[in-house]
Amino acid sequence: MTDALRQAYDDQLREAGEIHDDADLTRIGPLWCVILGDGARGFVTYRDLQGHSGAALDGLIEQVVAHYRDATDVVSFEWKTRGHDAPADLTDRLVAHGFVPEERETVMVGEATGLAVEVPLPDGVVVRRAGVGGDLADDAARASELQERVFGRGSGPSTERLVADLQAHADRLTLWMAETSGRVVSAGRLSIVPGTQFAGLWGGATDSEWRGRGIYRALTAARARHALAHGVRYLHSDSTDMSKPILERNGLRPVTTTTPYIWTRPSS
Missing domain, CATH: 3.40.630 (Aminopeptidase)
Structure with missing residues (x-):
């Protein structure tokens, strides 16, 4: 396999x-x-x-x-x-x-169906696509702030670049977020690769105080469902040691580094 x-x-x-x-x-x-x-x-x-x-x-x-x-x-x-x-x-x-x-x-690859599962969320936490049920620019700014809290400044695209890319490539690039009481506690992008059966999981981050409660797994499941709805078969991710075990538990396999x-x- x-x-x-x-x-x-x-x-x-x-x-x-x-x-x-x-x-x-x-x-x-x-x-x-x-x-x-x-x-x-x-x-x-x-x-x-x-x-x-x-x-x-x-x-x-x-x-x-x-x-x-x-x-x-x-x-x-x-x-x-x-x-x-x-x-x-x-x-x-x-x-x-x-x-x-x-x-x-670690390069992780697997069938999207393995991640498209229902995951219970903590009370008050909602997972949604940025710009759906909220303003895209505001959603992207708050997701970028989370990324900086978790990984440090400069670890991802600027808010302006992210918004521009999301608008220009809305058919293949989406941003997903988990929030509660107006605070983004987890976020990550899904990038469908044109001409392939793949979509990439990128920029996954979760606030330290919210880890271990299924939020990142639910965020990944939402992205997997969106990918399947758009004809994607495989998901891939260049994974840190933090995200690798979560993806592996949901069916992605390490194929190389x-x-x-x-x-x-x-x-x-």
């Missing part, structure tokens, strides 16, 4: 599944080098490295760094590694070329 889920993840969520319609793309060997919307950040995506190893892999990494350094204005770019990719020494070679690893997360390796332009 895990092998089949990993195969679906590799086939559908890499390369095209990670590239936005309006992305600025450059092909270097098996890699797509992407410049993200603000022009300051880049992203490297690929299905696999097509056998590059040793000196050939070093040369490929050098080409990518030279591209972003010399042909773009990006401040930094991410090379997103997966734990099951070959060769095994890729990460060592990235570090040798100046990349810095961020926190490793992922670690972002970040190259940052040297200060002049």
Whole structure:
């Protein structure tokens, strides 16, 4: 089962599944080098490295760094590694070329039906889609405040960017929240990936004093039901150690790990 889920993840969520319609793309060997919307950040995506190893892999990494350094204005770019990719020494070679690893997360994948369950909520807590039964901008602002309380400032998109994305991509991007007495106590996004059977669970956060009461599970169930209603079969998440056991209890399976390796332009 895990092998089949990993195969679906590799086939559908890499390369095209990670590239936005309006992305600025450059092909270097098996890699797509992407410049993200603000022009300051880049992203490297690929299905696999097509056998590059040793000196050939070093040369490929050098080409990518030279591209972003010399042909773009990006401040930094991410090379997103997966734990099951070959060769095994890729990460060592990235570090040798100046990349810095961020926190490793677990890639969780599973059938959406496994999460679309009824979950009882504490008295007074309501789960709803942002902008439905409330003002979208206000809902997004309060959800962003929660994210900052839980993960720290700058851990997610700005409220302005979030609202703009929700409005521009309402057919595939939704924000979900659990609130009580006007206070958002849990929130997370659902992003349907066009042209695939997948939707992603992103930005899940719950106030520390409200954890362990089924709220995050109910929030995830609401997103799963919405995904199923829009033809999605699989849900995926790059999960922290906090959210991984919750998703695993509801049928998602760890299929690999992922670690972002970040190259940052040297200060002049």
